Amino acid sequence: MMISMKNATQWRYVTTAISVIFLVVSLVMIGVRGLNWGLDFTGGVVAEVQLDPVVTNHQLDQVLETALHQDVSVIAAGEPGRWVLRYAIPEPGAQVDITASLKTLDAEGLVLNTSMVGPQVGQELAEQGGLALLVSVLCILGYLSYRFEWRLASGAVIALFHDVTFVLGFFAATQTEFNLTVLAAVLAILGYSLNDSIIIADRIREVLLAKPQAPIRQISNEALAATISRTLVTSGTTLMTVGALWLLGGGALAGFALAMFIGILTGTWSSISVGTVLPELLKLQARHYLPPPVSEAP
Structure with missing residues (x-):
């Protein structure tokens, strides 16, 4: 049991390091090549x-x-x-x-x-799409700040940033057309990735309160073991649906299906790796969820 726990910890840290590398590469691709804006934005x-x-x-x-x-x-x-x-x-x-x-x-x-x-209409669509993305992110941040302590919530937030950035980086690297359907997929990826992260974070919080003396790495491994089957089954069935949409939906839905396919893979990956490792690095402990002691002094 101890060996499997150790291997799980090493695996999570290795995948997190890979995620950081992909994140940096994606940011470079976005900055250097930029997105290939579709007719929805350029006219x-x-x-x-x-x-x-x-x-x-x-x-x-x-x-x-x-x-x-x-x-x-x-x-x-x-x-x-x-x-x-x-x-x-x-x-x-x-x-x-x-x-x-x-x-x-x-x-x-x-x-x-x-x-x-004309390009003026495209610019208006781009502004509205960016506003929709901003509002979605702010709502997610508000929900996470209410639901979790900031150390645990930070893992979900960085996982969301990782997923969206990787999708945008892929489209920038391949110069695949970025249109309104792809923007819709990015918004859907936010919700999908958040769902996985919240499930794992909820389990971490439960185990943390049940075993306050246990090391945080052991708690993360136990929480991951309890949720991994559900995460993989959910992601697998969703990938099958998106894959069918990609193959049979035609050119109009190709960008949407491609973005969703990548987002589901990276969302599952980041929820397991980044979503669990970052709270450990921030020294998450059970006392952060315990109510503050009441002073008995008069």
């Missing part, structure tokens, strides 16, 4: 077209990317054969004829309507 052209229902998403995507020399977002509309196309505004002087490109797939293809979204 672009939105066109709705009607084609023969036999034309597939893949065929349409290939033809348009060849004609426009850029990535094109192809989203299926409500009716068969109707598609919504989104792409960046062509450079001045560039000859772009969407209708001619569509005719190669369907001689009777039509462009139903075309509209342009």
